[in-house]
Amino acid sequence: MKKKLLALLLTLTMALSLAACGGGEDAAEEPAGDEGTTNEEAAGGETSGDLINIGFAQVGHESDWRAASTNSAYEVFSEENGYNLSFSDADNDQAVQIQAVRTFIQQGMDYIIIDPITATGWDAVLTECEDAGIPVFIIDRTVDDSDKYVSWVGSDFTTEGKACGEWLKAYAEAKGITEINALVIEGSTGASATIGRTEGFKEVADREGWTILDSQNGDFTEAGGQEVMESYCQSYDGQFNVVICQNDNEAYGAMTAMDAAGVTYGVDGDVIIVSFDSNKPAVQHVLEGNMNATFECNPMAAPFVDEVIKQLEAGETPEKEIYMEESWFAAEDIVSEITVNGEAMPVIHVTQEVLDARPY
Ligand code: AHR
Numbered sequence: 001m002k003k004k005l006l007a008l009l010l011t012l013t014m015a016l017s018l019a020a021c022g023g024g025e026d027a028a029e030e031p032a033g034d035e036g037t038t039n040e041e042a043a044g045g046e047t048s049g050d051l052i053n054i055g056f057a058q059v060g061h062e063s064d065w066r067a068a069s070t071n072s073a074y075e076v077f078s079e080e081n082g083y084n085l086s087f088s089d090a091d092n093d094q095a096v097q098i099q100a101v102r103t104f105i106q107q108g109m110d111y112i113i114i115d116p117i118t119a120t121g122w123d124a125v126l127t128e129c130e131d132a133g134i135p136v137f138i139i140d141r142t143v144d145d146s147d148k149y150v151s152w153v154g155s156d157f158t159t160e161g162k163a164c165g166e167w168l169k170a171y172a173e174a175k176g177i178t179e180i181n182a183l184v185i186e187g188s189t190g191a192s193a194t195i196g197r198t199e200g201f202k203e204v205a206d207r208e209g210w211t212i213l214d215s216q217n218g219d220f221t222e223a224g225g226q227e228v229m230e231s232y233c234q235s236y237d238g239q240f241n242v243v244i245c246q247n248d249n250e251a252y253g254a255m256t257a258m259d260a261a262g263v264t265y266g267v268d269g270d271v272i273i274v275s276f277d278s279n280k281p282a283v284q285h286v287l288e289g290n291m292n293a294t295f296e297c298n299p300m301a302a303p304f305v306d307e308v309i310k311q312l313e314a315g316e317t318p319e320k321e322i323y324m325e326e327s328w329f330a331a332e333d334i335v336s337e338i339t340v341n342g343e344a345m346p347v348i349h350v351t352q353e354v355l356d357a358r359p360y
Pocket of ligand 1 (some may be wrong): 247
């Protein structure tokens, strides 16, 4: 009852602020897609009266990072913790993800979590959630064309990209490398993680006069990273000395491609290779010197959403934007600090102890 009242109040607040802003229509049309599979559908699609019913529209299962995010949601939104979680894996298809949200609305969820595959195309379905009085939380990636959600919890992707650039600048100086010819393997097109990391790195590259030879979509997958790197090895043979992979899995694929092409990389190689995410296997590669650095993207948003729900249920107003803490990891103890956005940030030299302490 309290929850319904809260939802109603939220709806009214969102409706009033929308009216004040003049509202806005979502230009994107979503084709009718497969709804995806939810655990609750597999179990009969039932919502529970005693527990908090929460639907999670996840991006997919493209990376180790994604698995960590999903596992964290299952741990936090467990029956033990008072939740009944319905999970949907959209397999990187936004139409499927939007349909999953609509299914959650029909099922009468108390709350909905969305990790938006792309940054745009959300206002229509978020309006439907608002009309149904269901509070929505956005995690990880951002929604850029609507503010009809309670809170967003995630990472500052542009800062991640800048941190990568600032580390590379300091590292190259320390190593006496005077010319940077970089190849970028991007994440999925239209994802805010891709947009932010690309822009952040490019800002430093432009400032420093580096050459970005090419920047292509590896879709945040190992297979995608390998495919792009295979083509780069042919097209830019002998011309590049840096590979920026926008996630760990792409880096694993890129290393396989460079092995096959006879290109050496990492601490003792000809090519500097870095990634984003900092999952344990990537940090292990950094420890072994196969990769030079990895820049963390924190997948543990679920505990923050749980906290926000508790705040809502206590009648409090949560923060609209919640940034999670992240660290930067490097193989060599050469650059211990970088300045990003005017703030001094430590770079962690990876030791066995650091690797053992990684939570995912
Ligand atoms: O949105 C976060 C990104 O998506 C992670 O970097 C990547 O691994 C995932 O697929």
